[in-house]
Amino acid sequence: MADEELDAIRAQRMAELQAKHGDPGNDQQGQQENKQRESEMRNSILAQVLDQFARARLNNLALVKPDKAKQVENYLIQMARYGQLGGKISETGLIEILEKVSQQTEKKTTVKFNRRKVMDSDEEEDDY
Template sequence: MADLDLEEIRNQRLAQLQAQNRGNNANNQEVLKEKQQHEDMRNAILSQVLDQSARARLSTLSLGKPEKGKMVENMIVSMAQKGQLMGRLGEKELINILESINKQTSKKSVSVKFDRRRAALDIDDDL
C-alpha cells in the first residue's frame, strides 16, 4: 500500500514539475522573442541612419570593444529616435562622434611608484 501511495505522489509531483517547466519555457520564449524584436528594430534604425562605411566601422569597433560598440549604437539609436540626426551619418561623422565619446570617457591612468632603494634597504635590514 505504501509503495502505491508513494508512486502516486511521485507521479503527481512529476506532472506538476512538467507543467511548471512548460510554463517557464513559454515565458522564456516570449522574452527571447521580445529581445529579438528589439534587436531587429535597433538594426533597422542603424541601417537607416548610417551609411555603409559608417556601419562597417561600427561593426569593426563592436568586434574589438563590444561594450563601447554597444554604447555608441545606443547613443546613435537614441539620437535618431529624438530626431537629432539629419540625414545619414557617414564615416567621418561617426569618427567625430567616437572622438567626442573618447574625450568624455577617457580614464585617467593611475600611476604607482615603487621606491626600489627603500625596498632594497628593507631587505638588508632582515639579513
C-alpha cells in the same frame, strides 16, 4: 448545473489570465522573441542613420570592442529618436562620435611609484 457553469467560468478566466500574462512555460520563448524584436529594431534604426561605410566601421568595432560599439549604437539611437540627426552619418561623422564617446568613457589611471631606499653593504659608512 451551477457547478458546471462555475467550472466553465473558471476555465475561461484562467485562459484569459494565461493569455494576458503569458504561460510560464512560454516565458523563455517570449523573452527570446522580445530580444530578437529589439535587435531588429536597433538594426533598422542604425541602417536608416548610418551610411554603408559607417555601418561597416561600427560592425568592425563591435568585433573588437563590443561594449564600446553598444555605447555608440545607443548614442546614435538616442540622437535619432530626438531628431538631432540631419541625415545619414558618414564614416568621418562616426569617427567624431567615437572620439566623443571615448573621451567621455576614458578612465584616467595614475600610477604612483613609491621608491624606498634600500641600504646595500657598499653604501654603509665605515667607522674604522
